[in-house]
Amino acid sequence: MQIPLVDLYAQYQQIKSEIDSAIEDVIRNSAFIRGEHVQHFEKKFSELLGANHCVSCGNGTDALYIVMKMMGIGHGDEVITTAHSWIATSETITQTGAKVVFVDTERDAFTIDTDQIESKITPRTKAIIPVHLYGHPADMGTIMEVASRYGLKVIEDCAQAHLAEYRNIKVGNIGDAATFSFYPGKNLGAYGDAGAIVTNDPTLAEKCRKFANHGSLIKHDHQIEGINSRLDGLQAAILNVKLPYLEKWTEQRIKIAKLYDNLLGDNDGIELPITKKGYKHAFHLYVIKTEKRDELRKYLADNGIGTAIQYPVALPLLPAYKYLGHTSDQFKVAHDHQNRILSLPMYPELDKGKVEYIAEQIMRFFQAHEVYQ
Numbered sequence: 001m002q003i004p005l006v007d008l009y010a011q012y013q014q015i016k017s018e019i020d021s022a023i024e025d026v027i028r029n030s031a032f033i034r035g036e037h038v039q040h041f042e043k044k045f046s047e048l049l050g051a052n053h054c055v056s057c058g059n060g061t062d063a064l065y066i067v068m069k070m071m072g073i074g075h076g077d078e079v080i081t082t083a084h085s086w087i088a089t090s091e092t093i094t095q096t097g098a099k100v101v102f103v104d105t106e107r108d109a110f111t112i113d114t115d116q117i118e119s120k121i122t123p124r125t126k127a128i129i130p131v132h133l134y135g136h137p138a139d140m141g142t143i144m145e146v147a148s149r150y151g152l153k154v155i156e157d158c159a160q161a162h163l164a165e166y167r168n169i170k171v172g173n174i175g176d177a178a179t180f181s182f183y184p185g186k187n188l189g190a191y192g193d194a195g196a197i198v199t200n201d202p203t204l205a206e207k208c209r210k211f212a213n214h215g216s217l218i219k220h221d222h223q224i225e226g227i228n229s230r231l232d233g234l235q236a237a238i239l240n241v242k243l244p245y246l247e248k249w250t251e252q253r254i255k256i257a258k259l260y261d262n263l264l265g266d267n268d269g270i271e272l273p274i275t276k277k278g279y280k281h282a283f284h285l286y287v288i289k290t291e292k293r294d295e296l297r298k299y300l301a302d303n304g305i306g307t308a309i310q311y312p313v314a315l316p317l318l319p320a321y322k323y324l325g326h327t328s329d330q331f332k333v334a335h336d337h338q339n340r341i342l343s344l345p346m347y348p349e350l351d352k353g354k355v356e357y358i359a360e361q362i363m364r365f366f367q368a369h370e371v372y373q
């Protein structure tokens, strides 16, 4: 049996006629840039999250950059973020001119360790960017409390956490602003790059909209210099088809995670992902931890099962951040995780039989190891 980490074609097959006619409609009307599909998506996505404003843009990386710039973050400022994420979270901080300040992660949930945030705050700190990594929300209560005490902005990086919840509030609706990615493999994925900023602050929303569109809200009326970062019509039309399915797909991810939990629960060789009480995990990824990560990964590959390591090196330890002079001792948990994490196949269309096959192969691998040890 061949089981990929993610199967985007399986999803397309289920909604093929809707997608095909949406694409045809965009082409027929030449609605390639801006237009009604884009507006409709912004309206529906903000409604789904319960937020007042959604400003679409080219991708999730631009969303981070745009919102930080429009919050006035730049040279001389510091922004705190997690040691464990995709590099987009931290590289955009540097792009604004600010300095990246990394904080280690929690042992259980892979998200920023809120006990360590305060010790990293200086008079230059302007914002905190928690990442709801793998779909599990960061401890937003503590983050908002610390931020308000020090007058800091909070930007939620929701790229992996569409419809995840913290104490019954959807993520993206808790901080001052949030950023989303609709990269094809994300929980809500376009057929190319796409992203959005979500906020309840009308002034910030308008600034972001202006900056993302060459500094103008009205054609040729350039109030400031901006950038060109747009959600295109084709991607918006595709996202509009997919959006009504997102809740169902999220529930399917949670179901698959439960099935993995049940089938792998007795295995002493692995640690399963947790969901903290009062949190809703969106399971962008199902990530286990094991000392035998590399051998297990190879064994699964030999048996047709795709896995991934998200991510092989913690951000502060990447060559890109060598200039900060960090050591693995400063990020003990993130460093420990980078060597033990393994993402198992996870997508809404993954059926029970496949999950059972994957679990069976994992159990078999560990049984073999016990024998030969």
Ligand SMILES: *Cc1c(COP(=O)(O)O)cnc(C)c1O
Binding pocket: 059, 060, 061, 062, 085, 086, 088, 089, 131, 157, 159, 160, 180, 181, 182, 183, 193, 194, 195
């Ligand atoms: C995917 C991702 C981004 C960037 O989104 P793109 O749309 O690929 O630019 C940012 N942060 C995290 C945590 C991500 O997973």
